[in-house]
Amino acid sequence: MSPLEIIAVAVSFLGIWLTARRAMLCWPVNLLACALYFKLFLDVRLYADMVLQALFGLAIAYGWLAWSRGRRDDGRVTVRPLPAWEAAAGLTAGALGAVAIGWFTSHYTDAALPWMDAALSSFSLVAQYWTARRQAANWLLWIVVDVLYVGMFAFKALWLTAGLYGAMVVLAVLGYRRWQQER
Numbered sequence: 001m002s003p004l005e006i007i008a009v010a011v012s013f014l015g016i017w018l019t020a021r022r023a024m025l026c027w028p029v030n031l032l033a034c035a036l037y038f039k040l041f042l043d044v045r046l047y048a049d050m051v052l053q054a055l056f057g058l059a060i061a062y063g064w065l066a067w068s069r070g071r072r073d074d075g076r077v078t079v080r081p082l083p084a085w086e087a088a089a090g091l092t093a094g095a096l097g098a099v100a101i102g103w104f105t106s107h108y109t110d111a112a113l114p115w116m117d118a119a120l121s122s123f124s125l126v127a128q129y130w131t132a133r134r135q136a137a138n139w140l141l142w143i144v145v146d147v148l149y150v151g152m153f154a155f156k157a158l159w160l161t162a163g164l165y166g167a168m169v170v171l172a173v174l175g176y177r178r179w180q181q182e183r
Helices: 003-020 026-043 047-069 084-108 114-132 138-155 159-181
Strands: none
Touching: 003 026, 003 159, 026 047, 047 084, 047 114, 084 114, 114 138, 138 159
16 A cells, blocks of 8 residues: 555545535546556556546546537536437447457566456446446446456455445445435
């Protein structure tokens, strides 16, 4: 457990909590969390997750803009349903991304867990996109992804980060319930 990991965990927890509350402040806080985890993942050779953090930075910019346009008169962010065709397209894109990233990192890097890291990274991008689009189903995908991340981070002895992802499972359940009430 490094000082960097401790700070990254605290900032990430705050960002997810703010996201579950649909607070606009979640976006700059999550951007800082991405930068911190980019460095941490570089240090422990989880390259797909490192690149994921950079891509999350781009998705955060998109989400910030989308949420700023998707507010009601009282300032609260509206929640949208996820049509079945969009869910299928997102999950297909996640699977294709997992195969492409996994193949690349298993052949051209010294990645510690190339296939698992790739799959979780790819599906995290799908979940992040659904979050930016204000679709409550994002939380269901985050629950699955975060449970698997707990195991991967425990395997890599990133205990505090594994604990964070365990807490993120709980926050995702709460976020899903809260967002479902707003539909």
